Amino acid sequence: MNGIVECKGLEKFEHRGFKVLYKGSIENKQELRDWLLEEGYTLNGEKDIELVAYIIDYLYNGNLTEATRKAQRKIKGSYGFAITNASKAEVVATSNNHPLVIGLGDKQNFIAFDLSSLLSYTKKCCLINNGEICILTPENIVIVSPTGEVINKEEFQVSWDGTMDKGKFEHFMLKEIYEQPDGFKTNLSGRIKNNKVKIEGLELTLEIVKSWKKIAIVACGTSYHAGLIGKGVFENLLHIPVEVEIASEFSYRAPLVDEETLVIVISQSGETADTLVALREAKKKGASVLAITNTLNSTINREADYGVYIWSGPEIAIASTKAFTMMLLAEYLLGIYLGQIKGSISEEKANMLLENIYKLPETASKILAEATQYQKIAEKYYQKENAFFIGRGFDWPISLEGALKLKETSYIHAEGYAAGEFKHGSLALVTEETLMVALCVQQSTYEKTLANVKECKARGAQILALALEGDKEVAKIADDVIYIPRINNFVAPILTVIPLQLLAYYISKARGCSIDQPRNLVKSIVIE
Structure with a gap:
């Protein structure tokens, strides 16, 4: 043609x-x-x-x-x-x-x-x-x-600078995982001045920000998982209630949004059909809509009232990696930006968060420098057919995202759970053939998560734990432990997901799967 x-x-x-x-x-x-x-x-x-x-x-x-x-x-x-x-x-x-x-x-x-x-x-x-x-x-x-x-x-x-070839990498997915440190630098560049967050194209007043009595985050798939992290970020920094909705359900249940609601829609492509329908429904009801996307001039960006770009460049692999972490970073920066306008975040807290956010490129690079350990772990577990990811607090949405990355690239049945919920029925599925990936990064819920891990271990599960450097307790229980550099727990989710991306990649490679183009999947879902 x-x-x-x-x-x-x-x-x-x-x-x-x-x-x-x-x-x-x-x-x-x-x-x-x-x-x-x-x-x-x-x-x-x-x-x-x-x-x-x-x-x-x-x-x-x-x-x-x-x-x-x-x-x-x-x-x-x-x-x-x-x-x-x-x-x-x-x-x-x-x-x-x-x-x-x-x-x-x-x-x-x-x-x-x-x-x-x-x-x-x-x-x-x-x-x-x-x-x-x-x-x-x-x-x-x-x-x-x-x-x-x-x-x-x-x-x-189009202003994207990203190259459309794999370069030195075997797959686009691995290339995009390794592009994350530079992506963090790009997103931070020009957005912080004198410890104040400035987001290009976003000029909000105190009157506008104070008019929003609640936030509704609407998204699908990986973007929905980013929204779950956003809920904790915005509630902590803005002190207003936040709901997170699956976009395909939002428009069909008479959502309670109005002129006092900020609806945040998240879509890498900016064209996700369910998210676009939800955006239009929210605007019909009088809500303000802010879009977090990766694509300039997308339909969602054009129709939203406000926009925040994640600047991750083109993402070719169907399994999203760098776009997810850039969505998270965008939510943190947006939360600090709105909190500084509203006065709901202290100068001391903002400085502490920004200091830790500035460490992301360096700490992410440290994680990526340890790729050989993921290959060894993948060789040990790649023949598993069932895996569960558990975590509490911020570790829970990251467990959902880790499970999604594994299932969509390796075709292993994988599910993410809030660790405390796992014992309500799902524990019956645990056998000696079960791989349990336990996220033990969030310190406020650490002891309770460890107790849940022990329950699974007692029933024969093989435990792969993800923890902060220096954690000796989890090593006494787990069969294998992946450590990440210590960073403030509030910011940690942005780093916690990177080892899970690498794990999914190397397990999929060991299984001989089509990593960049998994069966039955497309990059952008543009039908309802």
């Missing part, structure tokens, strides 16, 4: 001279099939992409743009497609509730359904909004509205 970047995760289909690239989900599929059958059209396939091709073929009268416009009026759902006909040297593309990006090159132009796919070809782009139709040739681009008026689009330059 001339001029189209054929991205991984896209469906491709050819039918009667039409070639289609498609991504998304059609909601009124049966209605459309019934309509075509009533019109006497023969249907041979069941897939959404086939249905798009059939509809275009039926509506086509020599004008592909007009056929696309008519098709778009009929198709309901979250989708994007690009289509060409063998008789014409043009590609027509459109989308609905789905990202669509045009890349501008030298005598060549590109279509993609996410921004990162274009970066190997061009960094000069423009965004296509819902319902708009783009007609591409190698030399020209025309964008029209749903009613046919030509639209002049503003171009922008």
Whole structure:
């Protein structure tokens, strides 16, 4: 298909001279099939992409743009497609509730359904909004509205500096894990002056900050785990209640948010469909919305009232690593920023936190320098088929994230639990074949976590513990211990997750898995 970047995760289909690239989900599929059958059209396939091709073929009268416009009026759902006909040297593309990006090159132009796919070809782009139709040739681009008026689009330059090759690393996931110390430096650069946090583009007043009586954090997957850490950060620094919601549930339970609520949405891509729906629901109810994302000019950033970028650069591996830690750092900086405006955080506490945050690049580098121990541990445990991650306090959300990293890359069944909850039923699953990863970093709950670990050990589980340097007690119980440098416990979650990322990587490698592209998964979920 001339001029189209054929991205991984896209469906491709050819039918009667039409070639289609498609991504998304059609909601009124049966209605459309019934309509075509009533019109006497023969249907041979069941897939959404086939249905798009059939509809275009039926509506086509020599004008592909007009056929696309008519098709778009009929198709309901979250989708994007690009289509060409063998008789014409043009590609027509459109989308609905789905990202669509045009890349501008030298005598060549590109279509993609996410921004990162274009970066190997061009960094000069423009965004296509819902319902708009783009007609591409190698030399020209025309964008029209749903009613046919030509639209002049503003171009922008993507500022990501990250390279799209693996460099000296075997996989993108490992490369991105090792990019975290530099990512911390980038995020801190220019954001702290005279021990005051300043976030570019964020100019909030005391009146605005004080008007927010509660915070609701809404996200999916890894971003949801970041939100759970954010809950503890914001409640501690702002002294207001914080709820954390799974985005796919938020909009369907009549959420209690209003003009006195700050809704924080977190999405690496800025295009996550469930999170975008939640954002729109929150704004309908009058809430202020702040987006934490990694993608400039994403839909979520454009629709939010405020934005904080995590500046982690392009993340290619499906399993998120550096974006997660940069989300956490963004939450800490945002919490201190709002707390300093509100006066809810003392100067002494802010200085202490910032001092520890400044240590992150150095301490993360120390963890990464010990990679050989993770390879040895992976060789010991890679044949396990069940693993549980437990922790209390801030260690609990990190246990959820550690379990997610292991399951999505190695296909080992892994679950994260609040350590105190594990005995309420899940303890029945523990056998001598169970791997128990125990996070023992948070000191305020250390003794209770250790007691939970002993319960699992007594039932035959093999214990892999994660603890602070110098912890001798946990070594008496665990089969293996991974130590991280000592750092203030409030900031520790940003570091605690890095060993779990390395563990997932090396176990997956030992099992021979497709680390960067795990089965059944895509990087950005753009359908509900």
